[in-house]
Amino acid sequence: KAVVSTQSGHYGRGLLSIPGSFQNILRQLIQMKSFVGGLVTTMSQSLGLDTNQMNLDQLEVMLPMLERLNNELRNPDMTTFMCVCIPEFLSLYETERLIQRLAELDIDTHNVIVNQVVYPDKDKEGNVSCGLCGARHKMQSKYLDQITDLYEDFNVTVMPLLPREVKGVAMLQRYGAMLKDPPNMTECSVHDLLKDE
DSSP states (O other), X not given: OEEEEEEOSHHHHHHHHHHHHHHHHHHHHHHHHHHHHHHHHHHHHHTTOOGGGGOTHHHHHHHHHHHHHHHHHHOTTTEXXXXXXXXXXXXXXXXXXXXXXHHHTTOOOOEEEEEXXXXXXXXXXXXXXXXXXXXXXXXXXXXXXXXXXXXXXXEEEEEEOOSSOOOSHHHHHHHHHHHHSOOOTTSOOHHHHTTTO
């Protein structure tokens, strides 16, 4: 089972349209081949181009590959698109647009990963010890609630903002383990997650 993961946005939505669009163009060119084949050969010769480069028969070879790619993208047993967002307005908006586009293209998506969620440290009395962290947490909580409402039928995984960048094999493995079994952030601090490093 292939899993495609991306931050939502224009790139992801546009990229997903390419196989289907290209497939449609190829079909039209193949249908027009008999009408324009001679014209293409005549024009390419008059422009000094190699007619072997303009071989329209090669298009017919590409069509089955594009059809297979489209079928694999639409087969939920082969491809699942995992949307990754952060709990902020623009990211949530782009994620919703991406999910709608995936639905239009019949591409399976039922997973949303909400990344970089701030869980502020608290003092012994339970008060947030960082004003900025508390403000970010409050703002993000509003969007987390919206994500929960919008994607109630989805598998939503909430991942904390870690005190270190996720890079290197060991950190990627640890982060992957957290994706499979997300930490309960009411029982620990983000610093506890990386305590043994």
